[in-house]
Amino acid sequence: MRIIRQRDMIRGVRARWRKQYPDDGRQLACGESAGDVFARLSGLDLETCSAADVEEIIGNDTWTTAACSECGRSVPDVVTLGEARDSEIEVCLPCIGRAAALAQKSDSL
Ligand SMILES: [Zn+2]
Incomplete structure (x- = not known):
């Protein structure tokens, strides 16, 4: 990452x-x-x-710019995921934020 x-x-x-x-x-x-x-x-x-x-x-x-693999938008900044499986994708920062929020929400259930 x-x-x-x-x-x-x-x-x-x-x-x-x-x-x-x-x-x-x-x-x-x-x-x-x-x-x-x-x-x-x-x-x-x-x-x-x-x-x-x-x-x-x-x-x-x-x-x-890079294309976000989650929302499909062209964005200036991305985080890469998937390096360990040699199938890297790029995800924009807002989508990373939404993923973290989803994880936190799921955590509290
Ligand atoms: Zn995105």
Whole structure:
């Protein structure tokens, strides 16, 4: 179990982009090459830039948010569960809170 914050996703965006698009010459649907996008990402200070800065370069928020396995929303922060069974899922903080409340309620019955 660990928490992944949006800043963690932002900090890792260049490495993840490089892993997904190792070929700088690959043309993307937006008309830019993968290398063009990487170069623009390289111009960001990943410690201080906003998620919107990254999203403007990439064209969507899938690199700065995670999908909650419980509610399905795209969210900035998640907790991972399931590592011991090698089937990790990501759950948003409000859903974690609801799960804890449910556990406490069940506890008092
Ligand atoms: Zn959720």
